[in-house]
Amino acid sequence: MYKFAKVLAFTAVAALFASPLFHSSKALASGGAEPLKEVSWNHSGPFGTFDRAALQRGLQVYREVCSGCHGLRFIAFRNLLEIGLKEAEAKAIAAEYTMMDGPNDEGEMYERPGKLFDYMPSPFDNEKAARASNNGAFPPDLSLMAKARFGGESYIYSLLLGYEEEAPEGVTLAEGMAYNRYFPGHQIAMGPPIDDEAVEYVDGTAPTKEQIAKDVSTFLMWAAEPALEQRKRMGVKVILFLIVLTIVLYGVKRKVWADLH
């Protein structure tokens, strides 16, 4: 068992050694901003699963607030079934949007209500249009946002709650900018998108701004990594299997080598 322990110890040391290396750019990415808010996510850890109710509330926040400026282009309406929506509900949501389709047999493009296979339409036709309506700033697509920033969903959560009414002394905000403690450089072109009661939850949850931020961040994590639950479930099984297999192999190895000495 000594050698086994030694290999494990080595790996641990190597991992320790290497981990600051991998995280090295993390601190600097936030541009010297303060550390992110601590949030406990239901989906973190090896056994984590998404909080379904939070996902559905998050969808509501996205649709009622964020979707005015941000697209979610990798999410199709059919994907909403994965967060626990009934098929009829997902169809109803899809049907609220108008899609351009065609050409039909006459060669004309035509409009029709959205179907399950359609993707979430983006609020603007192109980047130019988005910038024109946002004071020159571009609201990025949110599909992968929770993986595209250091800190992921905790960053989004902190960002949404990190606004200051007034910039600290000595900082002059540019025209149309807001002060945010977590945004790199602190000047962000997105005004505070949420506040208490920004939405009225259909499930009756009290819509504090913390609650809203947490729900929409959870939802965006799901949007970025829809296979998260499947991945973790499988991971637990695979690792348990490998541990048993490795112990058996260790026994076989000892037995085979025993006759050498």
Added chain:
Amino acid sequence: MSGHSSFQSNNAIINWIEYRLPIFGFINDSLVVYPTPKNLNYWWNMGSLAGVMLVLQIVTGIILAMHYTPHADLAFASTEHIMRDVNYGWMMRYMHANGGSMFFIVVYIHIFRGMYYGSYKAPRELLWWLGIIIFILMMATAFMGYVLPWGQMSFWGATVITNLFSAVPLVGEEIVAWLWGGFAVAQPTLNRFYSLHYLLPFVIFAVVFIHLWALHVHKSNNPLGIDIKGPQDTIPFHPYYTVKDLYGMGIFGIIFAWLLFFAPNLLGEPDNYIPANPLVTPTHIVPEWYFLPFYAILRAVPDKLFGVIAMFASLFILFALPWLDTSKVRSARFRPVYKMLFWAFFINCFVLGYIGGKPAEGIFIIVGRLSTVLYFLFFLVLPFIGWFERPRKLPESISTAVLESSGGGGSSDGAPDGAAAKAEDRG
């Protein structure tokens, strides 16, 4: 792979084939009866692990290639399509991306192992050379693979690295335009990188084959660094090392699976989840972690051309190692001075890696330059060490050393410096 096999089977069909194509004898000679030093420790597991990783990269890569589209407008979305819509596509992609990292970890350990135990010395110089060629090909492959998902880091990493060639005097700009297939990293670049990324692993496969061919002529080196003197020094590869390698693969598999299933983006850059945008430069362009030490050397030199030269030199100097090391003794276990030097070099490589991930400013520049000098200093002082160092007494043979240290069970598979792993060997 050399000489004629003495392989004989009871099976007539096998003998019929063997007479015409001695493939069973070949397998028997190189994987079954193949004589292996009896004292190899766990650092010798890395070779077979690297082989497994190469095959895994090829298998997952071929599956990814079935769903991936090498087009500047579609590559990013097709990667997301793999992640979201292809059955177990997320697993294939995370396996491939993290598999690349694990492959490099294994190969780095493999190389350091070779340096510690002097495996590059005569008669294994060509074996060592082939290994470095594999390493360089791997770097090229991984670099081009990282461009394929066409995220911000893909694009800007490719831009920075290909731009290095513009430092070549006179024809630099022409070379870069030729590499790009245009005047910037764009569709032609992506398309050719995809083609080469698909090709190179098979070239690596071929070089691995030659690497093993060379290995099997003079057999494995061992922790004592002394030659095999006779059959009493060796054991057949199967079952001893097959089972030991399998056990090692189990441990490795657990670490890999942990990364793959619980932290698949730990080693990646968040910026690569932003689609490539030629108009927006990321604040910090960092290559994949396995390039960081070389990246640090590149940036340590203030002049672009000399930075590039230093970076390539840091890699190519490894080819000269067998001749820079003038000591006849292979293993660092018996070389007190070299051993210290080795560990200094080892730690310095981590420092370089750390610096490579930091912005080039302030203290990081100073440390980076110092580490770069230390890196090359290792190779410069190496010849002198061999002349003045007084090595410890070498054991007579592998088998006597094994008998001495085992004292009633347990081989001397010590930690690298555990030559005298006696009392502590049982736990």
